[in-house]
Amino acid sequence: MTSTAERPLSPHVTIYKWGPHMTVSILHRITGGAITVAGLAVLAWWLISLAGGAATFGEFVKLAQTPVGMIILVGLTWAFFQHLFSGLRHLVLDTGAGYELKVNRFWAIMTLAGSLFATAATWYFLAGVGK
Amino acid sequence: MSQGESATPLGKVRGLGSAHEGGGHWLEERFTSVALILLSFWLLFSLFMLPNFEFGTLKEWLGSAWGAIPMALFVITAFKHGLDGLKVAVDDYVHDEGNRIALHYLLTMAAIGGAAAALFALARIVFGPAAA
Numbered sequence A: 001m002t003s004t005a006e007r008p009l010s011p012h013v014t015i016y017k018w019g020p021h022m023t024v025s026i027l028h029r030i031t032g033g034a035i036t037v038a039g040l041a042v043l044a045w046w047l048i049s050l051a052g053g054a055a056t057f058g059e060f061v062k063l064a065q066t067p068v069g070m071i072i073l074v075g076l077t078w079a080f081f082q083h084l085f086s087g088l089r090h091l092v093l094d095t096g097a098g099y100e101l102k103v104n105r106f107w108a109i110m111t112l113a114g115s116l117f118a119t120a121a122t123w124y125f126l127a128g129v130g131k
Numbered sequence B: 001m002s003q004g005e006s007a008t009p010l011g012k013v014r015g016l017g018s019a020h021e022g023g024g025h026w027l028e029e030r031f032t033s034v035a036l037i038l039l040s041f042w043l044l045f046s047l048f049m050l051p052n053f054e055f056g057t058l059k060e061w062l063g064s065a066w067g068a069i070p071m072a073l074f075v076i077t078a079f080k081h082g083l084d085g086l087k088v089a090v091d092d093y094v095h096d097e098g099n100r101i102a103l104h105y106l107l108t109m110a111a112i113g114g115a116a117a118a119l120f121a122l123a124r125i126v127f128g129p130a131a132a
Helices: A020-052 A054-064 A067-094 A101-129 B009-013 B024-049 B055-063 B065-093 B097-127
Strands: none
Touching: A020 A054, A020 A067, A020 A101, A020 B055, A020 B065, A020 B097, A054 A067, A054 B055, A067 A101, A067 B024, B024 B065, B055 B065, B055 B097, B065 B097
């Protein structure tokens, strides 16, 4: 559908003051895209390397433990938790709850704090157990 | 499907959003999301319970029913949910109808291909020759 110049347009993102709920909204899409494209590729690669035997699995582990590999894995862990917590918030919002300004803002910030905490806790645990 | 000039106001409203279909896709995305919450907790809990991430340990875990069945469900559900999400993003940003359908088609093929590869690998872990 082509829009004509005379048609009124509803206000879009550029006129609103930026807030945590908008950050969380766009992060939900970005992290969802990242864990779908990169995360599922890593998952499939990990399973394929396991199916290939000890040697191919060793190659996967070697690549995963490089600095770039670690940055990708930690980044995907954060993206996963951010999408999970933001997704839980969306399921609540879908019921019509949580739209009050302060409540909405609070839980948006909590998904950001929660994902950072969960990512740190996960890798602290993995490093601590010596896996 | 394009709406001609002859479409009635009711016809334009009924079930024709940006994705040109009703709420089924939206609901399905929620169903898979709830399943993925459960399966994700299973995956995290399982990884935390493993004594180490050595080849033998992982192969034994994924070779068992308690590892293989939830992992197969996780693979299928995650690829389905990811595909649904990417399709919505395409609907929002790609306005040309031909490109939109072509991208939906490419994403669907990539998702089915990726899921098939992951499931084949899992089947090989469970049923395949015991690789050294």
